Amino acid sequence: xxxxxxxxxxxxxxxxxxxxxxxxxxxxxxxxxxxxxxxxxxxxxxxxxxxxxxxxxxxxxxxxxxxxxxxxxxxxxxxxxxxxxxxxxxxxxxxxxxxxxxxxxxxxxxxxxxxxxxxxxxxxxxxxxxxxxxxxxxxxxxxxxxxxxxxxxxxxxxxxxxxxxxxxxxxxxxxxxxxxxxxxxxxxxxxxxxxxxxxxxxxxxxxxxxxxxxxxx
Amino acid sequence: xxxxxxxxxxxxxxxxxxxxxxxxxxxxxxxxxxxxxxxxxxxxxxxxxxxxxxxxxxxxxxxxxxxxxxxxxxxxxxxxxxxxxxxxxxxxxxxxxxxxxxxxxxxxxxxxxxxxxxxxxxxxxxxxxxxxxxxxxxxxxxxxxxxxxxxxxxxxxxxxxxxxxxxxxxxxxxxxxxxxxxxxxxxxxxxxxxxxxxxxxxxxxxxxxxxxxxxxxxxxxxxxxxxxxxxxxxxxxxxxxxxxxxxxxxxxxxxxxxxxxxxx
Numbered sequence: 061x062x063x064x065x066x067x068x069x070x071x072x073x074x075x076x077x078x079x080x081x082x083x084x085x086x087x088x089x090x091x092x093x094x095x096x097x098x099x100x101x102x103x104x105x106x107x108x109x110x111x112x113x114x115x116x117x118x119x120x121x122x123x124x125x126x127x128x129x130x131x132x133x134x135x136x137x138x139x140x141x142x143x144x145x146x147x148x149x150x151x152x153x154x155x156x157x158x159x160x161x162x163x164x165x166x167x168x169x170x171x172x173x174x175x176x177x178x179x180x181x182x183x184x185x186x187x188x189x190x191x192x193x194x195x196x197x198x199x200x201x202x203x204x205x206x207x208x209x210x211x212x213x214x215x216x217x218x219x220x221x222x223x224x225x226x227x228x229x230x231x232x233x234x235x236x237x238x239x240x241x242x243x244x245x246x247x248x249x250x251x252x253x254x255x256x257x258x259x260x261x262x263x264x265x266x267x268x269x270x271x272x273x274x275x276x277x
Numbered sequence: 278x279x280x281x282x283x284x285x286x287x288x289x290x291x292x293x294x295x296x297x298x299x300x301x302x303x304x305x306x307x308x309x310x311x312x313x314x315x316x317x318x319x320x321x322x323x324x325x326x327x328x329x330x331x332x333x334x335x336x337x338x339x340x341x342x343x344x345x346x347x348x349x350x351x352x353x354x355x356x357x358x359x360x361x362x363x364x365x366x367x368x369x370x371x372x373x374x375x376x377x378x379x380x381x382x383x384x385x386x387x388x389x390x391x392x393x394x395x396x397x398x399x400x401x402x403x404x405x406x407x408x409x410x411x412x413x414x415x416x417x418x419x420x421x422x423x424x425x426x427x428x429x430x431x432x433x434x435x436x437x438x439x440x441x442x443x444x445x446x447x448x449x450x451x452x453x454x455x456x457x458x459x460x461x462x463x464x465x466x467x468x469x470x471x472x473x474x475x476x477x478x479x480x481x482x483x484x485x486x487x488x489x490x491x492x493x494x495x496x497x498x499x500x501x502x503x504x505x506x507x508x509x510x511x512x513x514x515x516x517x518x519x520x521x522x523x524x525x526x527x528x529x530x531x532x533x534x535x536x537x538x539x540x541x
Contacts, residue, residue: 109379109540113378114379114539114540115539130381131379134379137376137379139306142302146302146305153294153297153301154294154383155380
């Protein structure tokens with residue numbers, strides 16, 4: 061279980077502080093898939109960063125009883141002068157996982173071939189995303205954060221990702237952030253809508269969906 | 278990976294693991310696997326110290342005192358590297374590592390600690406190797422009191438850690454810090470006691486330079502190295518007060534920015 065209570069966050073700008081989140085209450089239970097819908101700039105990424113622990117809120121509390129992944133397919137944490145394998149080593153060390161045991165899986169899944177032993181700098185963005193996704197699967201998290209990854213690689217690779225994330229790891233919790241209600245609808249048990257820094261919860265996917273489409277109209 | 282009810286021991290184990298991972302990442306990023314690889318960690322400070330020792334010998338700096346100039350340069354310049362390299366590496370350390378915060382166990386403090394350990398380790402190994410080489414080569418006599426030398430080294434290392442943390446966080450708050458650090462470090466070098474003995478200064482000069490904490494560790498270490506040949510001037514309590522003050526300041530500053538740092 062992960063529970064956010066009364067979470068608020070503001071950022072200082074040249075024209076004064078801007079409140080991004082305001083008294084947000086949010087809970088995700090084990091094995092649950094929850095979608096977070098919101099327009100661009102609604103604070104989705106801020107919320108994800110707070111849930112992942114990359115950022116701390118100004119007010120409110122977070123109770124984490126599950127291990128939480130970094131946002132899936134996030135490539136920004138790569139040290140691009142190091143090789144794919146060295147980046148894998150770093151992640152494994154940070155999370156206390158044996159590296160060597162996971163090299164075959166990453167080789168097979170990322171389909172990077174000899175490039176796995178080349179600096180990440182030489183990768184295309186698609187190759188980086190493939191490596192990032194493979195690394196995320198090496199650490200067995202209780203809860204995966206999925207931040208608009210819908211477009212990783214070609215359709216065959218997307219199918220592989222879907223298999224890993226939603227079939228093999230169906231027992232895990234997932235928090236999926238998107239402005240695409242169709243994706244949320246097909247992957248989540250329920251959804252919340254982020255609007256003007258406040259979070260609106262709904263009992264059913266349909267309620268969240270109709271609220272969101274009305275809001276966008 | 279559990280949170281919430283983490284015991285202190287588990288938290289310590291995680292932090293050690295994270296700092297270890299950052300250390301390896303830092304070594305590979307900085308030195309790579311080409312030519313001598315991570316040996317650069319101490320080859321670099323050794324080259325500095327050797328160069329300075331050679332320069333001072335050639336410049337005839339021995340007329341400044343009756344001490345062997347090689348040992349004088351070795352002790353003085355190694356100590357400069359120790360207090361100067363840690364802040365230099367901590368400045369602007371946050372920005373390029375912000376994205377690591379997505380790994381929940383990685384904290385900004387870990388980034389600093391990994392760099393501090395690396396710098397302290399590199400300069401210490403360099404100092405030890407050069408001392409052994411010079412001694413076995415017959416250029417210097419071994420230190421008279423090894424424990425006192427180690428103690429002086431430790432005091433300077435502690436100073437570097439406190440200064441490094443403080444400057445590292447301040448440089449994140451303001452870009453001016455990075456700009457003024459390099460000239461400041463350059464100007465402080467000749468005043469830090471590396472190139473003179475306090476005893477050789479006129480009394481008014483002694484009072485002034487002894488305001489600088491680095492001078493105390495340098496004098497103390499040299500007394501351990503040369504023994505009664507020199508008359509050292511130091512007050513380790515004064516230096517410890519500086520060190521503690523800087524360490525506490527650095528840690529408080531670190532805490533104060535915890536809610537402000539955020540990855541892209």
